[in-house]
Amino acid sequence: MEPVIIVGGGLSGLSAAHSVLEHGGKVVLLDKKQALGGNSVKASSGINGAGTESQARLNISDSPQDFYDDTVKSAGPELARPHLITALTSNSAPAINWLTKNFGVDLSLVSILGGHSTPRTHRGTGGAPGWAITSTLMKKLVAEEEKPEKRARILKNAKVIKLLQTENKVTGVEYEDGQGQKLKLKGPVVIATGGFGADFSPTGFIATHRPDLVQLPTVNGDHATGDGHVLVTSLPSHSGVLVDMNQVQVHPTGFIDPAQPEAKTKFLAAEALRGVGGILLTKDGSRFVDEMEKRDFVTAKMWEVIQNGNGPVRLVLGLQAATELKSHCDFYLSKGLMRKFANLGEVAEDMRVSPKEIQSTFVAHKSYASGHEKDPFGKTYFRNSDIDIEESFLVALITPVVHYTMGGVLVDEQAHVLDASGKPILGLYASGEVIGGVHGKNRLGGSSLLEAVVFGRIAGENAAKLE
Structure with a gap:
């Protein structure tokens, strides 16, 4: 057998x-x-x-x-x-x-x-x-x-x-x-x-099908080089075929490690971080997207922010959200990918923005979550949005990354x-x-x-x- x-x-x-x-x-x-x-x-x-x-x-x-x-x-x-x-x-x-x-x-x-x-x-x-x-x-x-x-x-x-x-x-x-x-x-x-998703060689699949993504970092391990794609299409007769090869998912949230910001391979900032209530901010502390939109949509909005000079983009979690995803956050903190701040004032100081401005972002977000006002970005799913600005916050710098093919x-x-x-x-x-x-x-x-x-x-x- x-x-x-x-x-x-x-x-x-x-x-x-x-x-x-x-x-x-x-x-x-x-x-x-x-x-x-x-x-x-x-x-x-x-x-x-x-x-x-x-x-x-x-x-x-x-x-x-x-x-x-x-x-x-x-x-x-x-x-x-x-x-x-x-x-x-x-x-x-x-x-x-x-x-x-x-x-x-x-x-x-x-x-x-x-x-x-x-x-x-x-x-x-x-x-x-x-x-x-x-x-x-x-x-x-x-x-x-x-x-x-x-x-x-x-x-x-x-x-x-x-x-x-x-x-x-x-x-x-x-x-x-x-x-x-x-x-x-x-x-x-x-x-x-x-x-x-890690095939960045000059004649590789990304260069061939999505040359616009060659300069991006990736969250894939170095093994992800399309070996199976080559095997299946290299059969001498009745070989397999490839479809949708230009469809490469760029995930909106890869961590920028402050210790090595230019690293080609990055850790993924799990979408679950936004699922439990993490929000995305421009460099001046403003929101710019429904954080629960599809990945391609969020990525496109992030590119707009970055290209307009309003980056870097930060992912910010209040205490309740961080507690719900504690095992993830503890890992990210241990790797230096997230930083903990005692309160929103400390976050504002680190971002070099007015505490009043960034506070208004969180007050507005809480109002949208309670239904008192409609979120201008169309967000309808809110979790852990009742954030106390005097409690601790977790903050990370993020960037779009090649994620999935x-x-x-x-x-x-x-x-x-x-x-x-x-x-x-x-x-x-x-x-x-x-x-x-x-x-x-x-x-x-x-x-x-x-x-x-x-x-x-x-x-x-x-x-x-x-x-």
Whole structure:
């Protein structure tokens, strides 16, 4: 019995691996790095689910249809692919249930992020949800590898350099181990190599498809260079195709580290920070956008501010918001990415603005939240807005960063990789950020971890049937 070969050890590859095992197959997971996890371990806002037990417990009304509608709106009418969005949203609650019931992951808290019509982004009471989920699946796969049945193998420092193909069927991979030796494995293949958000080489995917973004910093690890995209499109016959490659998500909030402001790789300031009530300010202490708008919209408004000479932009949290997201904030503070001030007066002094002016911003925001006045930027969702200016504040300098690549390998709703004619390439599947077309022009926050789990599970199940 040939194993299913999974290329990539982030959340999607791990989800595919566990799905293969659940359906009776064997699995070999390869990752080019020394450690598994990829970008998944960095994800800090949560994972979306519509119609979940956590939502029901919190009396949050939601449905897969509502989630579908929000995703279509975010993707844009010209790029929305209903069959892929349906797969993502209809499998969201089962994905959350799978993580909580099968792996014991805590996803009991639910918040709202930009572009969502209701709270549906799940996280636990501990640290960053990406790490909590991914590390749990990692540990369980290591435990599976140690079982006497030997149904799971993990190969690190193993870079896949070629997909093996017989006629129109993918039959395995060729990879290079840590000593530079070339080896082959036979079996159906799941590509879960992530995106290309760190591919800044002169002939790389960003330079080719979005040269305007080459100068931006990124929050991606150095592994995110589009390896899977190259593998799938380099098959000698019936190769895969790429779609939406110019659709690169620039996240509005990457931390500017005061110690190294010009660093190309930056930490992401989680969207959850705005979800719990963080607000964005220009250099003079004014708001300029609905902080809960979609990422592409907030980014565009930030560019306007910066280009008009009104930067840098600051992200500011009052005490209640900081307390709600304490584990995140403690981490950011420990890294020097956020600064704590005793009160709003100290913030004003640091920004070199009038305390009266910045105070008026918070007074107005509180009035909009209470419904006494309408927010001029259209904000309707407020949290922790009753801010005491004499209590402590957390402040960070932020900048737009290359975050996520919506474009990638063309697949169907069953995670089959498709050729140029739209036909499945036998023996080849893909899942996670490497696939294209799920999010259209803009990915909703909380849908990256979801995409990884949903399509990883689908790919693993279907590949297990072939082995």
